[in-house]
Amino acid sequence: MTQSLDKVQATPQNSPLRGVEKLNLAQFRSYETFSLSLDLSPVVLTGPNGVGKTNLLEAISFLIPGKGLRRARLSEIKKQGSEEPWSLSYHLKEGGGELQIGTGQDPDSPTSERRLTKINGERVKNQSILAEWVSMVWLTPQMDRLFLDGPGERRRFLDRLVYGFDPTHAPRLNRYEKALRERNLLLRQGCYDHHWMQGLEEILVNEGIAITVSRREVVGQLISVLKSQDHTFPQADLSLEGDFETLLQIRSSLDAEEEMRRRLSDNRDQDRFTGRTSLGAHRSDLVVMYPEKNQAAALCSTGEQKALLLSIVMASARLLSARTGAIPLLLLDEVVAHLDKGRRTALFEAILQLNMQVWLTGTDAALFGELQGNAQFFGLGE
Numbered sequence: 001m002t003q004s005l006d007k008v009q010a011t012p013q014n015s016p017l018r019g020v021e022k023l024n025l026a027q028f029r030s031y032e033t034f035s036l037s038l039d040l041s042p043v044v045l046t047g048p049n050g051v052g053k054t055n056l057l058e059a060i061s062f063l064i065p066g067k068g069l070r071r072a073r074l075s076e077i078k079k080q081g082s083e084e085p086w087s088l089s090y091h092l093k094e095g096g097g098e099l100q101i102g103t104g105q106d107p108d109s110p111t112s113e114r115r116l117t118k119i120n121g122e123r124v125k126n127q128s129i130l131a132e133w134v135s136m137v138w139l140t141p142q143m144d145r146l147f148l149d150g151p152g153e154r155r156r157f158l159d160r161l162v163y164g165f166d167p168t169h170a171p172r173l174n175r176y177e178k179a180l181r182e183r184n185l186l187l188r189q190g191c192y193d194h195h196w197m198q199g200l201e202e203i204l205v206n207e208g209i210a211i212t213v214s215r216r217e218v219v220g221q222l223i224s225v226l227k228s229q230d231h232t233f234p235q236a237d238l239s240l241e242g243d244f245e246t247l248l249q250i251r252s253s254l255d256a257e258e259e260m261r262r263r264l265s266d267n268r269d270q271d272r273f274t275g276r277t278s279l280g281a282h283r284s285d286l287v288v289m290y291p292e293k294n295q296a297a298a299l300c301s302t303g304e305q306k307a308l309l310l311s312i313v314m315a316s317a318r319l320l321s322a323r324t325g326a327i328p329l330l331l332l333d334e335v336v337a338h339l340d341k342g343r344r345t346a347l348f349e350a351i352l353q354l355n356m357q358v359w360l361t362g363t364d365a366a367l368f369g370e371l372q373g374n375a376q377f378f379g380l381g382e
C-alpha cells in the first residue's frame, strides 16, 4: 500500500462518511434472495462474468428516483420464473441515525411501472422524495461511447447531473422538448397558426434560457471542483457550447432571450425545409478536453477516455456531497480494467479522498490490491 493511500484513509468514526449498511434483495435479477452487510468504506465486488456484480449495483441505483442504472422496465428485473414481485431493502447510516428504505414492484399491481417505495416502513406517494435522502452518480461500460457519440448523449449525461441540484430542471426539459416536438410538427405540416407558433417559440426561449443557466452553473461548479482536487488522477477540462451559451457570454439574459425570439421567428422558413428547429438548448454540447495533451476527448485512447469520464463523475459526486445534504454514493462498474497501474493507483487515492461509499466492480480482485485495508471486498460466486 502506498503512503498516500494511508494518509487519506477514512474511518466511519472520524469522518462524515455515510452509506448503505445492509442490502437485501428478493427475486431481483439473478438473485432469489441475497443480503450484504456493509461498513461505510468503499465496496469492491469481484467475480467472474455473469455472477451478478452489475445486478448489485443496479439494486443500489434504485435508492434514487428513476429507472435505475440499466433503465430497465420493472417487469424485466423480476427473477425469471419467480411468482413473487421483486423487492429491495436497505439500511442506511444517516447522520447519527438510521434510515430504512424499501422499494420494488407493487404486489397489488404487479404490471405497474411505478415502484412501490417505503421510508421507515411508511409508503411514500412519490418516489422523488428519495432524492432528499440519497444522491448518486454512476459510470457504466455503456457510457464508454460518451465522447464518440453525438452531443445528445453528453447532454443527457449533464442533465442527469443537473437533476441532482435543480428540481425544476427535469420538468423544464419536458416542457421544452414537448414544445420542440410541436414546433417541428407544425413546420413539417407547413401550414400553421402564427400565434400558436409564437407561443411555442416563447416556451423554447424561456425554458431554453433557464435550462442553459442551470447547465452552465453546474458545469462552472464542476470546473472549480476539478481545479481544486489535489490528487494525481487526470482531470478533464470542461466547457459548454451552444446557441444560448454563446449569446449568454456576450449578452444579458434578457437580451439573449430577445435575440433568440427574433432568430427563431426569422428561421421558420429555413426550418420548414428540414422539419427541425435549428437553434436552441437541444443543441448544446458538453465539450471535454484532456488538458495534459490539449486533446479533444474523442481523439483520446480508450483508457484516457475512461480516466476523463472518471474524473467527471468523481467531481460530480464531490459536488453533490458538498451541495446537497443527501447521502452521496458513487457506482463505478468495471472501470479499472482499462487503466494502467499509475492511473489505478491515482484512482484509488482519489476514491479514498472522496470519503464516501464508492462501489466498484471487476473480474479480478488483484487489480484492487492497493485498496486492501481501506475497502471491503466481496468475492461473488466463490
Ligand SMILES: Nc1ncnc2c1ncn2[C@@H]1O[C@H](COP(=O)(O)OP(=O)(O)O)[C@@H](O)[C@H]1O
Binding pocket: 028, 029, 030, 031, 047, 048, 049, 050, 051, 052, 053, 054, 055, 056, 076, 077, 078, 079, 080
Ligand atoms: N430477470 C432476470 N432473471 C434471472 N436472471 C437474470 C435476470 N436479469 C439478468 N439476469 C442474469 O444476471 C446475470 C448476472 O448479470 P450481471 O450482474 O450483469 O453480471 P456481472 O457480474 O458480469 O456484472 C446474467 O447472467 C443474467 O443472465
Ligand SMILES: [Mg+2]
Binding pocket: 053, 054, 055, 333, 334
Ligand atoms: Mg457487469
